[in-house]
Amino acid sequence: MPSFVTRRAAAALRTLAVLAAAFVLTAGGSSAQAGKRSDTGHGLAPRVVHTGTGPTGYQVTFRYKDPDATSVKIKGEWYFANPYELSALTGDKDTTIETPGLLPAQWEPGDIPIGSPNSSAANWPVAAMTKDSRTGVWSYTVPLPSGVFNYGFYVDCSSSTQTGCTQVSDPGNPPWNTRNGKTTGSVQALSQVHVPSDPDFGTVDYGWQAPADGERGRLADVSYPTSSPIIPAGTNRLAVYTPPGYDAHRSKPYPTVYLFSGGDNETDWSTQGDVSNILDNLINTGQIQPMVVVMPNSLGETQDSSGYPAFDANVIDHVIPYVESHYHVSASPSQRAVGGQGFGGSIAMSLLFRHTDRFGSYGILSPGVIAPFTVPDASDITDAQVAAIKKVGVLVGGGWQEPSVTPSGVHGAGHSYHARVVSTLAEKGVGLTADFVNGGHEWFVWRQLIKDFLTRTALFPLVTG
Template identity: 30%
Template sequence: MAVFSFALLSLLVALEASASVTVRKTGRGPTGYEVEFRYANPTAKRVLIGGGMQPFTDQFHATGTDYRFNGRYDPHDYQPGDFYISNPSPRLPAEPEYKWPYEMTQSRNEEGLWTYTTPLPSGIYSFAYLVNCNYAPNCTIDTGHLVLDPDLPPFMNVRGDQVASSFQVPFDARFQASPELNTNFDYALDAPDPKRHRGVVKTVNYTSPGSIHPAPDVHDFAIYLPAEYGRVPGKKDYPLLYLSHGAGGNGADWENLGRMSHVMDNLIRLKHIPPTVVVTPSFYNLDPQGPLFIYGNQSNNLNVPIPPAQAVRKNFEQFLFPWVEEHYDVCRNASCRAFAGLSMGGVLTHEMFVNATDMFDYYGMFSPATSGPYIDAAAVAANPSLKEKGIMVAYGLYDFVFPAARNLQTALDAVGIRYITRVTPFGSHYWNTWQDELWWFGQKVLWKELPFTVQTGRGKRC
């Protein structure tokens, strides 16, 4: 039995709590893997697992909008082709009518120890412990009911910037393969040979006049540096990808919730792309007028508007982009620079494409929550280089932005702009979808020959 241990038991003194998450290869159904959660808290009366652990569904029952008629499954009932879908609908009733599937039980042998073991298929899972809370959507950090795993802390810049930890489960073709869907996410596992294939990712604070977090006139981003960075004498022009989060997120999301560095390690290791630097910026808290957005402050975040994409673009052009070029050995021309983002980050990518066209040659609009106005013939006539870029429009088959993404494609088609499309067959508006889209963006779009043709993305003919 192979064991992947993501945390060692230790004491979180302030809460008198300790925790561990262990992923085991079982060699038996339903998925070939099981995950054991252990959480020690002698004061807890009830513990749920939430923070991103969603019920499963399948490709025929993926509406997720009404608990009475949808196909939500307990993970113990998993069958090949099932996948988990994010839709915490406010129409769900309060418990006990709607039972949360991830509920821990108190050990009979060890006082104060809570455990839960479940089979899980391939993919990334984010989670937190929901303590003494009867309805998962109401459990938050600011109410004291949401507790982060003390031994598997999230990747973040400062405390409060993330509200969940994450782990990755491998794929077992014997139990998980499905003729309808390919839900193998092993490209987000650790790359072999750490010295040769694993880059580093860290958070960085940079000077940004007017920004209000994490300090006055200071903003932050996360950066991935490929394994060879700093080891090749004289190399100064690494390709550069900017990768944006979505509404209600921050620059640590792509690493903490999407394991971006693992995806990039494997894209580079398998020679889909050359070693590439990735910057994941934050688009909140750039305006000195506020209000302040902090991930863990759920009650305050309800009143924080999404910053206009145009304002974010201007700020990044003035402060972020020059700072990165000054401090890192990255490319300084459009041919080896790209911008991509998910959801509202896809809207920001569209803004960059239309109004910062000469800065990047490649654009990835993942689950873009665009609503127009879209590009038109007049814009192309004024800026012909719009037709010379490498574009990917990607979204999930069960993604709520499906109509918006289709409208964006229609607008691009109308003015003759070629692009690559990826419709993730199991995809909802969630991180496994965006992992999939980043993986295919790297394989089919990044740094490929321009302009795109009908052959682009198909690879070489045999």
């Protein structure tokens, strides 16, 4: 029996109290009004309070103003597990490690955020919020450990599984590309909150994910011309980060990192991935050099069974030329890096094998097994490909507990597949950095891995013996 069963029993009274409160709050729900969103929530950003009490030393109050709503629910990335209390640290190609879905009140030192059931789907708890009838503000308070947490709201959603309902971001804490109710570029349905660490309660210091105390870079959502078939035809989107003190006239052009998301839009890395805060902190502390980071929209390009020719062509023929003509960046491949997670990791791997000389370093994070491009068998990799790959930096990483079976039932995914990528390249004599951390297929893992990629592999010269 997995040891988390015993632990859940020890916390049973706390769990029942939480569930009982949720039951009272959800009683009497009404019919769903999918996509309903309040525009009256400005100034109601999450309130992060240092309590100095257990379990984490901090609590967060989330608020949403909608006097006319009959119910508001919040979904957030706060199921937890201790990886060393699971049945194993990782599964094989046919086995996904089960997770207990511990609630925040049950958090203990060593616990990490991980969905339950453990899946590539966003399996996180949904809780009912409490309405103040006097102000029309709905609220929910929860203790949280340190780090960044994604969350969103469901308004007047009667479905217990949120079927037919639309999740919306926090009007009081909107994504960076939404201002005064108007969005530039793609709509992001999630907001983020950062919680500091209280070492007295054993929480990890993730201060490098917090908004920087010093100078901050800038984000812009721009359109660029492409052969993409998305609407409007002939254009697609980029989110572009320019570093603190960006100088378009300095003598030395900036290096560039291109980051793809897991099959979603250009805002993912800069919102859910928290990458702009991570970059600000790493640059301000001298851990990495100032750089321009480009995050393309991973949607809208066609693909076929031979790989990602449309994605590859779009990056090479459209994205890179646009960036190099609009920003003061180097045109040298050694000063370009590319990376991505999930589907974006597969895009980076496709570029590694098909267009190796276009970038100097590659970050392949949790690549997907069900995409048309998967790692070739070692016997199918040519000597020319091996020689080219040996000239670039490569980091391959993921979460130890990533699920080995996809929601559609495909086996051999998750950590077992990521390990296969490492072993295949190693078999061909390719030097690389293998980087695995405790966690599932989620942003908790990828924030750590992007920090590692930026500080250990991206834009660094090769170490040769």
